[in-house]
Amino acid sequence: MRLREALKRARETARLMVGLPDYDTYLAHRRAVHPGEPAMSREQFHRERTDRRFGGGADRIGRCC
Amino acid sequence: MAATAAASPLRWIPWMLVALVGAVALGVIALSRGETINALWLVVASLCVYLTAYRFYGLFIARRVLEIDASRPTPAVRRNDGLDYVPTNRTVLFGHHFAAIAGAGPLVGPVLAAQMGYLPGTLWILVGVVFAGAVQDLIVLFISTRRDGRSLGEIIRAEMGHIPGVIAMVGILAIMIILLAVLALIIVKALADSPWGTFTVFATMPVAIVMGLYGRYFRPGRVGEVSLIGFVGLIGAILLGEQVASSADWGPAFTFSGEALALMLIGYGFIASVLPVWLLLAPRDYLSTFLKIGTIVGLAIGILIVRPELQMPAVTRFVDGTGPVFAGTLFPFLFITIACGAVSGFHALVASGTTPKMIESEAHLPFIGYGAMLMESFVAIMAMVAASVLDPAVYFALNSPAALIGATSNEAAVAVSAWGFTVTPAALDEVARAVGETTILSRTGGAPTLAVGMAQILSSVVGGAGMMAFWYHFAILFEALFILTTVDAGTRVARFMIQDLVGTFVKPLKDTRSWAGNLVATALAVGGWGWFLYQGVTDPLGGINTLWPLFGIANQMLAAIALTVCTVVLFKMKRERFAWVTLVPVTWLLVCTLTAGWQKIFHADPRIGFLAHAERYSAALGRGELLAPAKGVGQMRQVIFNDYVNATLCALFIAVVLAMVFYGLKTIAAARRSETPTALETADAAA
Numbered sequence: 001m002r003l004r005e006a007l008k009r010a011r012e013t014a015r016l017m018v019g020l021p022d023y024d025t026y027l028a029h030r031r032a033v034h035p036g037e038p039a040m041s042r043e044q045f046h047r048e049r050t051d052r053r054f055g056g057g058a059d060r061i062g063r064c065c
Numbered sequence: 066m067a068a069t070a071a072a073s074p075l076r077w078i079p080w081m082l083v084a085l086v087g088a089v090a091l092g093v094i095a096l097s098r099g100e101t102i103n104a105l106w107l108v109v110a111s112l113c114v115y116l117t118a119y120r121f122y123g124l125f126i127a128r129r130v131l132e133i134d135a136s137r138p139t140p141a142v143r144r145n146d147g148l149d150y151v152p153t154n155r156t157v158l159f160g161h162h163f164a165a166i167a168g169a170g171p172l173v174g175p176v177l178a179a180q181m182g183y184l185p186g187t188l189w190i191l192v193g194v195v196f197a198g199a200v201q202d203l204i205v206l207f208i209s210t211r212r213d214g215r216s217l218g219e220i221i222r223a224e225m226g227h228i229p230g231v232i233a234m235v236g237i238l239a240i241m242i243i244l245l246a247v248l249a250l251i252i253v254k255a256l257a258d259s260p261w262g263t264f265t266v267f268a269t270m271p272v273a274i275v276m277g278l279y280g281r282y283f284r285p286g287r288v289g290e291v292s293l294i295g296f297v298g299l300i301g302a303i304l305l306g307e308q309v310a311s312s313a314d315w316g317p318a319f320t321f322s323g324e325a326l327a328l329m330l331i332g333y334g335f336i337a338s339v340l341p342v343w344l345l346l347a348p349r350d351y352l353s354t355f356l357k358i359g360t361i362v363g364l365a366i367g368i369l370i371v372r373p374e375l376q377m378p379a380v381t382r383f384v385d386g387t388g389p390v391f392a393g394t395l396f397p398f399l400f401i402t403i404a405c406g407a408v409s410g411f412h413a414l415v416a417s418g419t420t421p422k423m424i425e426s427e428a429h430l431p432f433i434g435y436g437a438m439l440m441e442s443f444v445a446i447m448a449m450v451a452a453s454v455l456d457p458a459v460y461f462a463l464n465s466p467a468a469l470i471g472a473t474s475n476e477a478a479v480a481v482s483a484w485g486f487t488v489t490p491a492a493l494d495e496v497a498r499a500v501g502e503t504t505i506l507s508r509t510g511g512a513p514t515l516a517v518g519m520a521q522i523l524s525s526v527v528g529g530a531g532m533m534a535f536w537y538h539f540a541i542l543f544e545a546l547f548i549l550t551t552v553d554a555g556t557r558v559a560r561f562m563i564q565d566l567v568g569t570f571v572k573p574l575k576d577t578r579s580w581a582g583n584l585v586a587t588a589l590a591v592g593g594w595g596w597f598l599y600q601g602v603t604d605p606l607g608g609i610n611t612l613w614p615l616f617g618i619a620n621q622m623l624a625a626i627a628l629t630v631c632t633v634v635l636f637k638m639k640r641e642r643f644a645w646v647t648l649v650p651v652t653w654l655l656v657c658t659l660t661a662g663w664q665k666i667f668h669a670d671p672r673i674g675f676l677a678h679a680e681r682y683s684a685a686l687g688r689g690e691l692l693a694p695a696k697g698v699g700q701m702r703q704v705i706f707n708d709y710v711n712a713t714l715c716a717l718f719i720a721v722v723l724a725m726v727f728y729g730l731k732t733i734a735a736a737r738r739s740e741t742p743t744a745l746e747t748a749d750a751a752a
Contacts, residue, residue, distance in 0.1 A: 009154065009156065009157060011289075012154070012157050013156065013157045013160035013161070014160075014288070014289075014355065015288055016153070016157055016158070016160065016161040017160055017161055017164035017354050017355075017358070018164075018288065018347075018350055018351050018354050019350075019419070020288065021147070021148065021151050021153075021423075022151075023286075025147060025151060026147035026148065026151075027147075028147075029145060029146070029147035029151075030147060033145075042285070042286050043285040043286055045286075046285055046286035047285070047343070048148075049148070050342060050343055050347045051342060051343075052148075052149075053342075053347070053350075054342040054346055054347070054554060054557055055342075056557060056558065056560075056561030056577060057561065058216035058217075058218050058219060059214065059215075059216045059417070059418045059419060059422075060418065060419070060558065061216075061411075061414040061415065061418055061558050
């Protein structure tokens, strides 16, 4: 159980390093706060986040020298 | 806190041990003279410094200076949307933040600084990170977290006014352009006349495109799978590269001069940054990020297993400013050569970017803000180790421009031996053969040096001498990969900044969806860094000599601006009792960068001062002479023009930082007149 938890965390870390937050967390949030409203599918979520990461804006200077 | 400490004084024992071990290790490093010391001392000393600094200074700043409040809801909690604002586990967020701040900077600066010996650079990395770099990262992260995760530019505008906001944006854009130029130059220097390296780096593009298509149409969102495919492709490219380089037909086809590579890179930069991100940029971002983290971990393990001796002297005679790698004396030039790893202004942009929107609790701020910067500093220490395990003669042969050591092993061996680092031509050829290259001479820019050092360490762990060439090209590929990703992503960022800035005056340019605006702004961005890149490639002293100090000055000036903002906010919070926490590093950075900036413009030595250099060429032109590398009057004029542009840019940086200090002092004076705190934290700001 401990190991599974650690692996899940490592996977989450790796994905967030390339700018992809956890989809399950997103879905849980949508269901809890906006019940009945549509949520993005896993694929849409992935596309939206990828575009957002490189889509400009003052807060997206996401890498350093 | 005092009560618990009194209750169990025993809990301080481990900290006393850490401090004691650190002090002993630092003593060994500082006092050993005349014999080599083991790299392990450097590693142990730094780790002890980091632990102690985090526990006693990082937490002091967080708890006493900033008075972080774990019960105060963070933006992630208040504005949770599952996308940008997400309360995130602190170790997961630490990884995100570290991956964003750690790039090529901490790997290159220390390698260049090693020309003065490992001691000055190491001490600056340690002192700099504890009192400047990590402090800046933590406080900017704190300030942004208290303001809904606003960016540095927005914070400056809100806390200091509209004009300083615009000035800062211009400064940030100029720094971005110089950063991209210097990073691109590092790749060009590493790949020039190296068919093996060039082939592997070229091969990453089809590999990334295959990954992109797979991830778009076949298995969307499967980052792990896609990355694995890419990784296999990369290893295949390295292995195939060896065959390509040794083939009589294909070898020459992948052998390019620096100028040719620079032009290709400029063309690539333009095309890559208008392609859809999922096709090339995003998949390569996966590869470069994971490879970066993996290689850093691998290098750390390698150093622990091999425990190499440092061959570089603790201090070399080049502290007097006559060194071949970069010109100028220890003060101020060491402190701008090592920017990232000690203090990096760019982090202020990252710490006011995505990270503050994911902080779960203010209690996590020191771990992420201060801690991740300590980790980056450790990367810089490892780069210093990798450069210092090389035979110093090899180090100087790699890093000295051809104008100083000649183009053949015989000339180089004579020149380097004359500096006191005895070596035979055969020994230099042997190193080149071992790493699978035709020559190692004048491969400036830091990346090849780091690659030879890493190859030496990693091949002692895996594969032995026979694997040295593989590891060398692996290291080159790893650096080129994340530099290319930064060039691509950075060009996009610069494009958006140009559209934002110029769009204020030319309205149609502001529309980021318009193709014309997009292309014009991209061309401006690529033209900007491409111009400096080409100038660097054709520079007889190797370009790094000119561009790296400009980049270092720019980056440290951005840090000075960020720390000025931190100071202003401390005064506005009425926490001026603790303002020394930021005033001390900001003063030091101003002293270093203003001195360095002044010297780069006005120094009488043409190796340092741009104007003196221009003068020298003008005088020669007046006498009708040509000075290398110029081959005609036109090129002579070009060199002179370049000098004036560089001097102007340097003057612009100085003007920007002085203006920010002026506005900072003005805001501080206003804050002091007020009876109550005037900082605009989100809870108090009705807007």
